[in-house]
Amino acid sequence: GAGVSQSPSNKVTEKGKDVELRCDPISGHTALYWYRQSLGQGLEFLIYFQGNSAPDKSGLPSDRFSAERTGGSVSTLTIQRTQQEDSAVYLCASSLGGPFVEQYFGPGTRLTVT
Amino acid sequence: AQRVTQPEKLLSVFKGAPVELKCNYSYSGSPELFWYVQYSRQRLQLLLRHISRESIKGFTADLNKGETSFHLKKPFAQEEDSAMYYCALGEYGGSQGNLIFGKGTKLSVKP
Numbered sequence: 001g002a003g004v005s006q007s008p009s010n011k012v013t014e015k016g017k018d019v020e021l022r023c024d025p026i027s028g029h030t031a032l033y034w035y036r037q038s039l040g041q042g043l044e045f046l047i048y049f050q051g052n053s054a055p056d057k058s059g060l061p062s063d064r065f066s067a068e069r070t071g072g073s074v075s076t077l078t079i080q081r082t083q084q085e086d087s088a089v090y091l092c093a094s095s096l097g098g099p100f101v102e103q104y105f106g107p108g109t110r111l112t113v114t
Numbered sequence: 115a116q117r118v119t120q121p122e123k124l125l126s127v128f129k130g131a132p133v134e135l136k137c138n139y140s141y142s143g144s145p146e147l148f149w150y151v152q153y154s155r156q157r158l159q160l161l162l163r164h165i166s167r168e169s170i171k172g173f174t175a176d177l178n179k180g181e182t183s184f185h186l187k188k189p190f191a192q193e194e195d196s197a198m199y200y201c202a203l204g205e206y207g208g209s210q211g212n213l214i215f216g217k218g219t220k221l222s223v224k225p
Contacts, residue, residue: 003157004157033212033213035215040123040217041217042120042200042215042216042217042218043158043200043202043215043218044215045212045213045214045215048212056212058212059212091158093158102160102163103160103213104159105157105158105159106157107157108157
């Protein structure tokens with residue numbers, strides 16, 4: 001079946017603009033995660049959804065970052081007033097149930113803030 | 115605080131040589147540990163998890179609670195093993211929903 005998909009695959013934006021990144025998880029996966037992958041920094045956890053609720057928002061780096069999930073499926077990560085340090089690859093993953101089953105990752109969205 | 119350390123950014127070995135990718139963790143509870151791998155131009159994917167006690171693609175990893183380590187080993191490296199490897203820690207039984215990843219080790223297997 002189809003894996004996790006993310007759009008757009010690449011996004012170039014000007015500093016100060018808002019961006020929306022989309023994630024379509026595997027059908028039936030109740031858990032959804034957002035991570036940020038920066039050069040030399042590995043994967044940084046951003047936020048986790050179980051269904052439509054986000055019990056763990058601890059990883060969001062600032063109040064410019066927000067995320068929502070509707071219908072227990074698609075999720076959108078929004079970054080307001082983008083800064084150059086937001087440039088990274090944003091990865092989405094989904095899994096059945098909780099966090100300790102296998103997470104299936106999407107291809108990522110490469111965000112470049114100029 | 116929970117932390118995962120992968121001390122080597124880059125590990126280069128020759129084909130057929132043994133390989134060990136180091137991972138140390140800091141966690142006071144009962145850890146769940148994983149190795150994820152990202153091959154060139156492919157998605158990040160699960161390689162193995164300690165609770166499964168399995169060998170995947172010839173790789174094994176043993177959890178050593180005394181040394182707080184979960185090193186990934188393979189006796190004879192192959193060129194197709196070249197990839198980025200990430201060690202990850204999950205909190206068992208807690209409310210946390212995330213995995214904490216190390217910064218990764220790039221394995222290069224030379225012919």
